[in-house]
Amino acid sequence: MNINFVRLGLTDYKKALEIQEKLLDLRQQNMIDDVFMLVEHPPVITVGRGGSYSNILLSQDNLRSMGVSIFEVNRGGDVTYHGPGQIVGYIIMDLNSQGKDLHSFVGKIGELFIKLLKNEYNIDANMNRGKYTGIWVGDEKITAIGIVVKKWVTMHGFAFNVNTYMENFKWICPCGIKDRGVTSLKEITGVTQDFEKLNGQVLEYFCKVFDCSPVKKDIDSLIF
Numbered sequence: 001m002n003i004n005f006v007r008l009g010l011t012d013y014k015k016a017l018e019i020q021e022k023l024l025d026l027r028q029q030n031m032i033d034d035v036f037m038l039v040e041h042p043p044v045i046t047v048g049r050g051g052s053y054s055n056i057l058l059s060q061d062n063l064r065s066m067g068v069s070i071f072e073v074n075r076g077g078d079v080t081y082h083g084p085g086q087i088v089g090y091i092i093m094d095l096n097s098q099g100k101d102l103h104s105f106v107g108k109i110g111e112l113f114i115k116l117l118k119n120e121y122n123i124d125a126n127m128n129r130g131k132y133t134g135i136w137v138g139d140e141k142i143t144a145i146g147i148v149v150k151k152w153v154t155m156h157g158f159a160f161n162v163n164t165y166m167e168n169f170k171w172i173c174p175c176g177i178k179d180r181g182v183t184s185l186k187e188i189t190g191v192t193q194d195f196e197k198l199n200g201q202v203l204e205y206f207c208k209v210f211d212c213s214p215v216k217k218d219i220d221s222l223i224f
Helices: 013-028 060-065 102-121 166-171 185-189 195-210 219-223
Strands: 002-010 035-040 044-047 069-072 079-082 086-092 135-137 140-150 153-161 213-216
Touching: 002 195, 002 219, 013 035, 013 069, 013 086, 013 153, 013 219, 035 195, 060 069, 079 166, 086 195, 102 135, 102 140, 102 153, 102 185, 102 195, 153 185, 195 213
Parallel strands: 002 035, 002 213, 044 069
Antiparallel strands: 035 086, 044 079, 086 153, 135 140, 140 153
16 A cells, blocks of 8 residues: 655644645545655644643743744644654544554554664553553653544644653643653653654654555645
8 A cells, every 4th residue: 555655844833734634635535545744843732622721831922922822623632742853743544444443543653653662762662542642651651642533534643752852841731641741762862863764764664554655745746
């Protein structure tokens, strides 16, 4: 199975969201194949369907003064931070080809990072399917997961902390979880990671887990 692969680079969250919505519509109409996008965002806070503004710890005036926007989005989950040094993956995938199994789809995202972290960095990670979503190293989340499914086509995806500036997570109560923390690959290893290399590894493991082959595309060729 082929999948369109797009590397957006550093992109404003609003623009990336508009792109996702266009791709979702095209995929629902079966006008394009599945799409996997990797992107990095300037600092931004998003609030999911089950989110509460009480989990944003700074005032909106303070955030605006720093140029940080807040977006209400239709993914699952609560409050999340995105920023430089974080690999964000957006997956536009028709689950009709995945057995209409949302549980399996989310599990494969988890498998991606569990295998990547173990095989490449000898880090043991786990995916807690109970109260806490995402990928965890001990009691600290390294990858957040939040998706939505419309007409069996997925949107949104994951946020993997690589070289993320972790102090910015103090702006929020991540995902509304007060008794656990967040971490990054840089924080665990004590070394600033090769961001380009990590993007390549995420793509590699994504394709292994989802049994697909990437076809590199420019976003303009897909939506215009």
